[in-house]
Amino acid sequence: xxxxxxxxxxxxxxxxxxxxxxxxxxxxxxxxxxxxxxxxxxxxxxxxxxxxxxxxxxxxxxxxxxxxxxxxxxxxxxxxxxxxxxxxxxxxxxxxxxxxxxxxxxxxxxxxxxxxxxxxxxxxxxxxxxxxxxxxxxxxxxxxxxxxxxxxxxxxxxxxxxxxxxxxxxxxxxxxxxxxxxxxxxxxxxxxxxxxxxxxxxxxxxxxxxxxxxxxxxxxxxxxxxxxxxxxxxxxxxxxxxxxxxxxxxxxxxxxxxxxxxxxxxxxxxxxxxxxxxxxxxxxxxxxxxxxxxxxxxxxxxxxx
Amino acid sequence: xxxxxxxxxxxxxxxxxxxxxxxxxxxxxxxxxxxxxxxxxxxxxxxxxxxxxxxxxxxxxxxxxxxxxxxxxxxxxxxxxxxxxxxxxxxxxxxxxxxxxxxxxxxxxxxxxxxxxxxxxxxxxxxxxxxxxxxxxxxxxxxxxxxxxxxxxxxxxxxxxxxxxxxxxxxxxxxxxxxxxxxxxxxxxxxxxxxxxxxxxxxxxxxxxxxxxxxxxxxxxxxxxxxxxxxxxxxxxxxxxxxxxxxxxxxxxxxxxxxxxxxxxxxxxxxxxxxxxxxxxxxxxxxxxxxxxxxxxxxxxxxxx
Numbered sequence: 001x002x003x004x005x006x007x008x009x010x011x012x013x014x015x016x017x018x019x020x021x022x023x024x025x026x027x028x029x030x031x032x033x034x035x036x037x038x039x040x041x042x043x044x045x046x047x048x049x050x051x052x053x054x055x056x057x058x059x060x061x062x063x064x065x066x067x068x069x070x071x072x073x074x075x076x077x078x079x080x081x082x083x084x085x086x087x088x089x090x091x092x093x094x095x096x097x098x099x100x101x102x103x104x105x106x107x108x109x110x111x112x113x114x115x116x117x118x119x120x121x122x123x124x125x126x127x128x129x130x131x132x133x134x135x136x137x138x139x140x141x142x143x144x145x146x147x148x149x150x151x152x153x154x155x156x157x158x159x160x161x162x163x164x165x166x167x168x169x170x171x172x173x174x175x176x177x178x179x180x181x182x183x184x185x186x187x188x189x190x191x192x193x194x195x196x197x198x199x200x201x202x203x204x205x206x207x208x209x210x211x212x213x214x215x216x217x218x219x220x221x222x223x224x225x226x227x228x229x230x231x232x233x234x235x236x237x238x239x240x241x242x243x244x245x246x247x248x249x250x251x252x253x254x255x256x257x258x259x260x261x262x263x264x265x266x267x268x269x270x271x272x273x274x275x276x277x278x279x280x281x282x283x284x285x286x287x288x289x290x291x292x293x294x295x296x297x298x299x300x301x302x303x304x305x
Numbered sequence: 306x307x308x309x310x311x312x313x314x315x316x317x318x319x320x321x322x323x324x325x326x327x328x329x330x331x332x333x334x335x336x337x338x339x340x341x342x343x344x345x346x347x348x349x350x351x352x353x354x355x356x357x358x359x360x361x362x363x364x365x366x367x368x369x370x371x372x373x374x375x376x377x378x379x380x381x382x383x384x385x386x387x388x389x390x391x392x393x394x395x396x397x398x399x400x401x402x403x404x405x406x407x408x409x410x411x412x413x414x415x416x417x418x419x420x421x422x423x424x425x426x427x428x429x430x431x432x433x434x435x436x437x438x439x440x441x442x443x444x445x446x447x448x449x450x451x452x453x454x455x456x457x458x459x460x461x462x463x464x465x466x467x468x469x470x471x472x473x474x475x476x477x478x479x480x481x482x483x484x485x486x487x488x489x490x491x492x493x494x495x496x497x498x499x500x501x502x503x504x505x506x507x508x509x510x511x512x513x514x515x516x517x518x519x520x521x522x523x524x525x526x527x528x529x530x531x532x533x534x535x536x537x538x539x540x541x542x543x544x545x546x547x548x549x550x551x552x553x554x555x556x557x558x559x560x561x562x563x564x565x566x567x568x569x570x571x572x573x574x575x576x577x578x579x580x581x582x583x584x585x586x587x588x589x590x591x592x593x594x595x596x597x598x599x600x601x602x603x604x605x606x607x608x609x610x
Contacts, residue, residue: 147520209555212551219468246516250514
C-alpha cells in the first residue's frame with residue numbers, strides 16, 4: 001500500500017530563499033512536511049520542477065497549490081498580479097494552472113497589486129489564511145519583515161496596501177552605513193520589546209519625520225556615550241517606529257489590527273504599536289500561509305469543504 | 306626674500322577625506338592653495354601635524370585657522386560642540402587654540418549641536434561664510450550631501466538644524482539593497498535636474514511618507530518596465546524629495562532659502578524645491594568655507610577688518 005493513502009493536496013510556500021511543502025488530507029490535516037533551501041533566488045530561473053518533485057518524491061501524485069515567489073517572473077510559472085480591491089473569488093479565478101510532465105496538477109496563487117505603485121506576492125495568501133478563521137475581518141493586517149506590508153482588509157476583500165523596506169533598511173544602516181560604528185552586531189540582536197532604548201527610538205520616530213531621525217543614532221554615541229548595544233535597539237525602534245508613523249499618517253491603521261509574524265519580531269511590533277496607542281493580535285506566518293493555501297484549494301474544489 | 310611676504314593666514318578645510326589649505330593675505334585674498342588626500346579618516350587619529358606641515362612646507366609660518374573633522378575626537382585636537390543657538394561671537398570664543406612645535410598658532414573652529422540630537426562640524430563655518438556676505442540673513446541654509454543639514458538662521462545666529470543621511474541612503478539603496486536590480490550604476494548618474502523621472506520621484510515623496518515610497522522603485526520596474534537609468538533618477542527624486550518633505554513638515558523651510566553646494570547636486574536640490582513651490586539661491590561650498598574661515602580669523606584679530 002502506498003504511503004499517505006488519505007493525502008489530497010500538497011500545500012507549497014515557495015519564497016526567495018526557501019521551498020516548504022506540506023502534504024495534507026481532505027480535512028486539511030498535515031500528514032508530512034518537507035523543506036528545501038532551493039528557493040526561487042538560488043534556482044535563478046531554472047530547475048523548478050526538479051526542485052519540487054525531488055523534495056516530494058516519496059509522496060503521492062496529488063495536486064499542488066503554491067504561493068510566493070514561485071509565481072514571479074523568475075519562478076516556475078508567472079502568475080500575474082491581481083489588482084486591488086481583490087477577494088478570494090478574484091484571486092481563485094486568476095490562478096496559474098498547469099500539469100507537469102508526470103501528470104501532477106499545479107496551481108500558483110497570484111500576487112496582488114495596487115495600481116502601479118505596490119505589489120505583494122505570498123502575503124495575499126497569509127491574508128486569506130487570516131480570513132479563513134475570521135471571515136468578516138475588517139481592519140489592517142501588518143506583515144513585518146524584510147519588506148513589510150500593511151494591508152487594509154474589509155469584509156473579505158483586500159482594499160489597499162503599502163510596502164516598507166524596514167528589515168532591509170535596518171540591516172543596511174546597521175551594517176553598511178556610518179551608523180555601523182555606533183551600533184553592535186545586528187545579527188546578534190535579541191528581543192527588543194522591553195528595551196527602553198527601543199522604546200525611545202519608537203517615540204522619537206513618532207515625533208519626527210523618519211528621514212530626520214536616523215542621524216541621531218550617531219549623535220547619541222558622540223554626545224551621550226550610548227553603548228553600541230543600546231544604540232542598536234534604538235535604531236530598530238527608529239525604523240519600526242518610522243514604519244508605523246508613516247502607516248498611520250497614510251490612515252492605514254484602522255479598525256482591528258493583526259500582526260502576522262512570530263517571536264521577537266512580532267513582540268517588537270507589538271511593543272512599538274503600543275507607543276502609538278495601538279494594539280494588535282498576533283497570528284503565526286507559517287500557519288496563516290497554510291490556512292490560505294487550504295482555503296484557496298477548497299475554493300477550487302481540490303479539498304473538501 | 307621668502308615667498309609670499311604678504312601672507313597673513315592659512316585657511317584650512319580639513320574633512321574626512323580631504324585636507325585643503327589656502328594661504329591668504331591681510332585682505333583675505335588667496336595667494337596659494339594646496340590639497341592633500343590625508344583626510345581625518347585615513348589619518349586614523351595620528352600624524353596630523355606632519356600631514357599639515359608637509360603640505361604647507363614652502364609657505365610662511367603664519368597662523369592657521371581650521372574647520373571640519375580636524376576638530377573631532379579623531380582629529381588633531383578636539384573642539385567641543387557649541388550648543389545652538391550660536392552666533393559668530395559664541396563660536397569664536399570657543400575656538401580650540403594651540404601652538405605647534407615649530408611655533409605656529411593654530412585655531413580650530415568648533416562644531417555646533419542641538420541638544421543631544423544633532424551635530425554638525427564644518428557646515429557651521431559655511432553658514433558663517435554665508436553671513437559674511439549677508440550679515441542680516443534670516444531663513445534656512447540647506448547644505449546637501451552625504452549627510453545633509455538644514456539650518457535655521459536668524460540675524461546672525463544659527464537657531465536649530467536637522468540632519469538627513471540622504472546621500473548615504475541613496476548610495477546604499479542603489480548599490481546594496483533589493484533596488485540595485487532596478488536601477489543603473491549610481492556612480493554614473495548625471496544631472497537629474499531636468500529628468501521627468503527625478504521629478505516624478507520628488508512628487509511621489511511629496512505626497513507619501515518617505516518610508517512608504519522606496520519599494521515603488523522595484524514596482525515601477527516590475528509593472529511598467531521602467532528602465533534602470535530612469536529608475537535611478539526616480540530613486541534620487543524619492544530621497545531628495547523625502548528630505549524636503551520631512552524638512553518642511555518640521556517647519557525648517559522658512560524665510561529665504563540658500564543651498565550651499567555646486568554643480569549637479571545644487572541643481573537637483575533646486576529642481577526638487579521647485580516641486581514644493583520653493584526656491585533657493587545657490588552658494589558655492591568651497592567659497593563659503595573660505596569666507597567663514599576668514600570671517601572667524603578677523604573676529605579673533607588674525608586678519609585685518
